[in-house]
Amino acid sequence: MYEAFFRLTGKPFQLNPDPDFFYGSRGHRRAMAYLEYGLHQGEGFIVITGEVGAGKTTLVRNLLRRVPSDSVQAAQIVSTQVGADDLLRLVAGSFQLDVAGLDKSSLLQRLEEHFRAMHRTGRRALLVVDEAQNLSPRAVEELRMLSNFQEGTRSLVQSFLVGQPEFRAILQRPEMRQLKQRIIASYHLGPLDSAETRAYVEHRLRHVGWRGDPDFSPDSLAQVHAVAEGVPRRINTLCDRVLLAAFLAERHDIDRDLIEDVAAELADELGGPTGGALLAVVPAGAPDEPVGSTGGDTETGAASSAASAAARIALLEARLARLEASSATTYNVLQRVLRVLRASTGALGLNRAAPGEGRARRGDPDGAGSAPVRAVR
Ligand SMILES: Nc1ncnc2c1ncn2[C@@H]1O[C@H](COP(=O)(O)OP(=O)(O)OP(=O)(O)O)[C@@H](O)[C@H]1O
Ligand SMILES: [Mg+2]
Secondary structure (H helix, E strand, O other): OOOOOOOOOOOOOOOOOOHHHOOOOHHHHHHHHHHHHHHHHOOOEEEEEEOOOOOHHHHHHHHHHHOOOOOEEEEEEEOOOOOHHHHHHHHHHHOOOOOOOOOHHHHHHHHHHHHHHHHHOOOEEEEEEEOHHHOOHHHHHHHHHHOOOEEOOEEOEEEEEEEOOHHHHHHOOHHHHHHHHOEEEEEEEOOOOHHHHHHHHHHHHHHOOOOOOOEEOHHHHHHHHHHHOOOHHHHHHHHHHHHHHHHHOOOOEEOHHHHHHHHHHHHHHHOOOOOHHHOOOOOOOOOOOOOOOOOOOOOOOHHHHHHHHHHHHHHHHHHHHHHHHHHHHHHHHHHHHHHHHHHHHHHOOOOOOOOOHHHHHHOOOOOOOOOOOOOOO
């Protein structure tokens, strides 16, 4: 929407984990080094954890681009709170195996055959599991079992587990002892510091042809860091809205006040600094087990499934509230865009009132359609 105004070739602060925008902060570089070390070792587990929105999926996508495909067949799954058997099916699917209708032992056999066949062609398998915090202990155990497939002393399959900080707690459980012994490296991805936040923002802007417009003052970037606490997704949410606000106010300079205004606006709309609602909502009283672990996978009784159902409902309610808040935001933004468009078509003399439109205008309490937009709020 604002790209043309700033002469950018695209949107700089999208929320999708696009590796084309990858910025190697100290933390991201180090995490990448751990993954590459793991790749080099060719066996064992690597665990990467990081706060919500810290850049884990972006990291994984960046890694997958760099995997040498002649020696490694990489596959990725995103764990969505599936049971242990379903997890194996997901793994098989990610390696493009057709395992429909197979029972668990045939499924395991099929996977093993595949990994051995790959080994014969000089390749090994790499399984990357994103959102690993959703894995139930039994699903983690299945992954460990996969690492038992060996040819001589070499593992046929290696796993990288990437997840939010809760995954660390899961790994501390006594039943995770065996898996823990196979972890060859683990790393926690922290937030960006102030200098990195500045470099990150400029890096993303440069990627879409930025030549200094918009012009972020140094203290505005310090404020971006303070508000978003150095978390890339929160930086993106904030900066995207800041650019929109600057466009609507027809200004090219971005100062600290503008950042503060937009941050306050986001906090109003979404209930937290830089869109707290965009962060994962863990309902109070949610069970310790990942919400929604499916039947047969855990020793859940009636009480814990009731707790799980209640937690799911709470999660759905929270999602609904977020959707409502974001529709309201979209509505507000569209209203403002409409005002700017009306003002500019008016300035060009194109603003001919359609029949009945005049009446609607007169009823417009804040004068939409004529007043130039001066400020965000
Ligand atoms: N190193 C980076 N370089 C460029 N963009 C990044 C980087 N890290 C994160 N981002 C951006 O931040 C946003 C969130 O990143 P991502 O989805 O990878 O986070 P995540 O840690 O996987 O989040 P979640 O915990 O919700 O799974 C995305 O828009 C992504 O492009
Ligand atoms: Mg992710």
